């Protein structure tokens with residue numbers, strides 16, 4: 001596919017669109033049919049076969065966005081992850097996984113893989129050597145996620161791509177946090193790129209979807225399973241996601257700029273002890289991030305000084321909402337220790353550097369001055385020695 005020559009926002013706006021031949025409307029018509037005529041031809045259209053007009057249109061856009069030959073869309077990010085992993089793993093195989101992963105992926109591996117006779121190892125660290133150490137004779141897949149959640153640690157894409165090739169393995173990445181705007185892992189030799197489209201691709205906190213991009217060959221292999229596993233996406237959501245993707249470039253770039261602004265504001269603030277954001281020079285992986293990302297993303301984390309009550313702080317925010325999810329146009333915050341990483345236990349969390357005062361900040365597209373004003377008023381209320389006022 002020659003889409004690489006087209007710029008990001010043009011891909012977002014146009015690639016794959018279904019032409020409205022009948023009325024010449026500006027947007028892809030929505031075809032809701034779950035039943036299509038069988039016309040004695042090879043094309044058997046059916047939503048679970050991922051080949052309705054709207055599904056095919058969106059798959060083309062996903063492929064173009066990730067600089068790959070082909071793409072596939074799913075009913076959720078987890079459906080994309082399970083189907084992709086299972087397409088390359090069978091009983092007796094082994095997979096090497098990055099030590100810190102999205103909670104759902106971690107649960108999938110530790111709760112389900114034993115049942116299928118699939119072996120797995122988590123790394124102790126992010127360095128390529130940490131991955132290589134875990135490779136066995138029956139290893140088939142290396143699985144990474146960068147930037148990681150919640151400390152935004154960066155994994156070296158080029159090194160992992162090379163390592164996988166050296167050992168004849170398939171490399172897979174969960175590219176959700178970066179979005180295709182900020183990172184295209186295929187360009188660094190990674191084989192399979194997975195997204196929870198629920199996050200930056202959808203971007204408005206109103207869609208549950210997943211996506212995979214890879215070579216034609218790999219996608220065919222994943223598709224063969226996808227049909228049997230049945231995790232396809234309804235056409236109405238497909239259509240909404242196509243619409244959302246038109247503004248993804250604009251949204252994510254605005255979120256990058258806002259997150260940089262907020263990281264710099266929080267860094268050196270008297271109420272804040274640490275800020276984790278790959279766009280800050282103080283981030284240990286800043287140079288690596290610069291070498292493989294087009295933007296540093298809309299996610300950051302920070303630790304409040306113990307003179308400030310982190311739990312009460314989030315309750316006092318008026319504009320920024322507490323939220324389990326992330327990546328919407330609206331700013332949200334959450335305590336990883338109470339939500340996404342609660343199951344890990346205090347000891348394992350401490351090992352991973354996730355302390356109780358840590359707050360994850362998904363920066364939206366609001367005006368940064370308004371976000372700062374909201375944080376300032378909340379901090380003022382929860383400074384120790386002052387009784388918090390309830391609003």
Ligand SMILES: *Cc1c(COP(=O)(O)O)cnc(C)c1O
Pocket residue numbers: 076077078079102104145149174176177196197198199208209210
């Ligand atoms: C949300 C998320 C997922 C899971 O996606 P769903 O759409 O909720 O199934 C996977 N990986 C990352 C990094 C996520 O943030």
